[in-house]
Amino acid sequence: xxxxxxxxxxxxxxxxxxxxxxxxxxxxxxxxxxxxxxxxxxxxxxxxxxxxxxxxxxxxxxxxxxxxxxxxxxxxxxxxxxxxxxxxxxxxxxxxxxxxxxxxxxxxxxxxxxxxxxxxxxxxxxxxxxxxxxxxxxxxxxxxxxxxxxxxxxxxxxxxxxxxxxxxxxxxxxxxxxxxxxxxxxxxxxxxxxxxxxxxxxxxxxxxxxxxxxxxxxxxxxxxxxxxxxxxxxxxxxxxxxxxxxxxxxxxxxxxxxxxxxxxxxxxxxxxxxxxxxxx
Amino acid sequence: xxxxxxxxxxxxxxxxxxxxxxxxxxxxxxxxxxxxxxxxxxxxxxxxxxxxxxxxxxxxxxxxxxxxxxxxxxxxxxxxxxxxxxxxxxxxxxxxxxxxxxxxxxxxxxxxxxxxxxxxxxxxxxxxxxxxxxxxxxxxxxxxxxxxxxxxxxxxxxxxxxxxxxxxxxxxxxxxxxxxxxxxxxxxxxxxxxxxxxxxxxxxxxxxxxxxxxxxxxxxxxxxxxxxxxxxxxxxxxxxxxxxxxxxxxxxxxxxxxxxxxxxxxxxxxxxxxxxxxxxxxxxxxxx
Numbered sequence: 001x002x003x004x005x006x007x008x009x010x011x012x013x014x015x016x017x018x019x020x021x022x023x024x025x026x027x028x029x030x031x032x033x034x035x036x037x038x039x040x041x042x043x044x045x046x047x048x049x050x051x052x053x054x055x056x057x058x059x060x061x062x063x064x065x066x067x068x069x070x071x072x073x074x075x076x077x078x079x080x081x082x083x084x085x086x087x088x089x090x091x092x093x094x095x096x097x098x099x100x101x102x103x104x105x106x107x108x109x110x111x112x113x114x115x116x117x118x119x120x121x122x123x124x125x126x127x128x129x130x131x132x133x134x135x136x137x138x139x140x141x142x143x144x145x146x147x148x149x150x151x152x153x154x155x156x157x158x159x160x161x162x163x164x165x166x167x168x169x170x171x172x173x174x175x176x177x178x179x180x181x182x183x184x185x186x187x188x189x190x191x192x193x194x195x196x197x198x199x200x201x202x203x204x205x206x207x208x209x210x211x212x213x214x215x216x217x218x219x220x221x222x223x224x225x226x227x228x229x230x231x232x233x234x235x236x237x238x239x240x241x242x243x244x245x246x247x248x249x250x251x252x253x254x255x256x257x258x259x260x261x262x263x264x265x266x267x268x269x270x271x272x273x274x275x276x277x278x279x280x
Numbered sequence: 281x282x283x284x285x286x287x288x289x290x291x292x293x294x295x296x297x298x299x300x301x302x303x304x305x306x307x308x309x310x311x312x313x314x315x316x317x318x319x320x321x322x323x324x325x326x327x328x329x330x331x332x333x334x335x336x337x338x339x340x341x342x343x344x345x346x347x348x349x350x351x352x353x354x355x356x357x358x359x360x361x362x363x364x365x366x367x368x369x370x371x372x373x374x375x376x377x378x379x380x381x382x383x384x385x386x387x388x389x390x391x392x393x394x395x396x397x398x399x400x401x402x403x404x405x406x407x408x409x410x411x412x413x414x415x416x417x418x419x420x421x422x423x424x425x426x427x428x429x430x431x432x433x434x435x436x437x438x439x440x441x442x443x444x445x446x447x448x449x450x451x452x453x454x455x456x457x458x459x460x461x462x463x464x465x466x467x468x469x470x471x472x473x474x475x476x477x478x479x480x481x482x483x484x485x486x487x488x489x490x491x492x493x494x495x496x497x498x499x500x501x502x503x504x505x506x507x508x509x510x511x512x513x514x515x516x517x518x519x520x521x522x523x524x525x526x527x528x529x530x531x532x533x534x535x536x537x538x539x540x541x542x543x544x545x546x547x548x549x550x551x552x553x554x555x556x557x558x559x560x561x562x563x564x565x566x567x568x
Contacts, residue, residue: 031373034365035383038445042390045401045442048411052404096301103297111298118301121309124549126503128520129542132527133312136319162308220392226506231527241396242510245403252400259397260389267388271381 046260053253065254069244072251078240085153085236086222089160090215093168096161098211101172102203105181119169122162127227134159135231152232159228164218171217175210176203213270220266224259313546320539332540340532341522341541348519351433352501355440360494362441363448370449371456384453387446394443399510402439406430431512439507444497451496455489455563485566492559499552503545519545 056064069075097119104111122130134155138145145151184206188198204211226238241259245252323329335341370380405412406423407430416423429435459482467477505520514521519541525531526538 027372028374031369031375034369035373035375035379038362038366038369042386042442042445044412045405048405049401051411096304100298100301103294107294107297115298115301118305118309120553121305121313123499124546124553125309125313126505126520126545126549128503128505128523128527129316129545130309130312132523132538132542133314133316134308135527137312137315158304158308162305165305165309217392224395224397226395226510227524230509231524238396238506241400245396245400245510246513253404256397256400256404260393260401263393264389267385267392270388271385 046257049253049256052250053257056250065250066258069251069254069258072244074235074240078235078237081235082223082225082237085157085160086219089157089164089222090218092157092161093164093218094211094215097165097168097172098204098207099199101169101176102181102199105173105176106185116169116173119165122166127163127225128231130159130162131228131231134228146232149233153234156229156232156234156236160218160222160225163221163225164214167217167221168211168214171210171214172207175207179206209273213274216266216270220263223262316539316542316546320536320543322536322539324536332534332536333544335534335537336540336544338537340517341537344517344519344522345541345544347433347517348502351436351440351518352498354437355444355501356494356497358437359441359444359497360448360490363445363493364452364490366445367449367452367456371453384450387449389446391443391446391450394504395506396510398439398442399507402430402435402442402511406435406438431515433516436508436511436516439511440501440504443507444501447497447500448493451493452489455486458566459485486563488559488563492556492563495552495559496556499549499556502552503549 053065054061054063056062056068100115104115125133135146137143138155139147145155181203184202185198188202193201224238224241225236226242229236229238230242241252241255244255320332321328321330323331336345366383369375370383402410404410407413408424410430413423430439463481464477467481472480503520505524508516508518508521509524512521514525522531523538523542523545526541530538532538532541
């Protein structure tokens with residue numbers, strides 16, 4: 001989701017002056033109406049949920065729902081487990097995608113469409129279909145992984161890493177295009193650097209922003225993921241939230257607000273780290 | 281030219297760099313799909329057959345697919361139109377830069393705010409005890425007596441729009457930005473009205489992007505499972521929920537049919553992504 005910024009700034013600046021003022025005003029009123037109506041639709045559920053989350057005790061506004069949520073003995077283990085899963089999945093995805101994208105850019109540009117196609121597969125295979133296939137593939141020899149909790153967890157983390165491919169590859173590819181991979185590599189090689197050193201000391205530092213935004217996006221998607229975790233019988237944050245929604249009255253509202261804040265934090269950080277560039 | 285031994289070795293060396301990627305994708309993306317494809321072609325006696333795909337016409341499956349397709353169509357259409365309107369408002373409506381950047385960041389958040397928390401938020405808003413439901417009750421209108429239910433088709437539509445509209449905004453905003461100011465000026469200099477400019481210039485240029493993105497929205501809704509599961513638990517027939525039930529236990533009494541349904545979803549998703557990328561490529565001719 002690293003937006004392709006098209007620099008139309010000079011054209012716009014030149015054109016802004018003679019634009020008819022009345023038209024602009026008429027536009028603006030319509031734009032405010034559209035914006036206002038859509039904003040109501042988007043803010044109402046958040047406001048309603050927030051209001052509910054403050055009403056756990058009769059006739060007063062308290063943070064009791066949040067206290068109960070955090071005090072729930074299942075909350076922290078589920079959340080921590082999801083955090084660890086997300087971190088490992090991101091690391092795994094990074095370790096696979098970065099060298100691959102670098103190698104393809106440098107040595108095998110003809111393979112790029114194939115790699116690109118494969119990284120887009122998570123958009124083609126719905127989560128519920130993917131987990132269906134994973135269970136069928138790994139529930140009988142030669143590779144049995146669904147029989148214990150921990151081996152299922154490996155499956156889950158690998159699936160998450162695969163799910164992050166579209167975002168991670170796109171981010172890394174954009175980053176690689178923005179620099180002169182060939183010259184950097186040749187310069188490093190002429191100084192006697194090995195491949196791992198080049199990746200770690202030359203390419204990685206230049207990709208930091210791209211990788212970080214890919215990682216944050218993956219985090220936002222994976223932290224509360226329900227479908228795959230559910231069918232692999234994992235006690236992670238997603239299934240925990242689903243169970244909470246079914247069984248409790250006030251805690252789910254606090255949970256939804258917390259989940260929204262987490263997503264907001266991840267996306268806000270992406271906006272922050274990608275903004276202060278020269279362009280725009 | 282270098283030594284004769286060099287090229288083949290380098291070729292092998294080149295491939296080594298991409299092997300981990302292919303192995304991983306094979307194990308966790310392609311393999312799982314291939315096994316479903318294989319099983320979907322396997323008859324009860326182990327022979328190769330298309331019987332499982334023929335069984336897709338059974339009423340239960342048709343109902344689930346039909347509901348999924350309708351839900352995806354409706355949310356893609358409404359989400360596409362509203363999302364386009366919002367993108368227009370923040371890019372050309374003169375609302376200011378902070379509204380624009382705020383809206384696009386929020387769109388990033390909302391398009392990823394699917395699943396359980398989204399379902400919960402709407403339960404607190406439009407569920408039986410939700411804030412809006414209570415508000416209507418206070419005004420003397422019992423929403424649920426009018427036939428409305430959050431757990432019905434239209435309820436799901438309202439919920440799905442929460443991630444469909446923002447996705448439209450995110451994808452279509454660059455296309456709107458790609459409209460050149462000179463085109464508008466040229467049109468105005470030739471005496472065109474705003475309506476004519478939109479009808480003859482902006483609309484035809486944007487059409488492939490808009491259509492393509494709506495198809496992307498279709499796929500986005502079609503493959504969604506978590507939100508519907510968290511909201512209804514499975515009381516509404518949807519293709520993804522049916523597959524979910526089939527994983528937990530053979531609800532169709534026909535394992536082969538389950539695989540065929542799953543593959544059918546993959547085909548529909550692949551089709552929509554393909555059309556999306558074709559249209560997107562076409563729109564790049566003018567925009568950017």
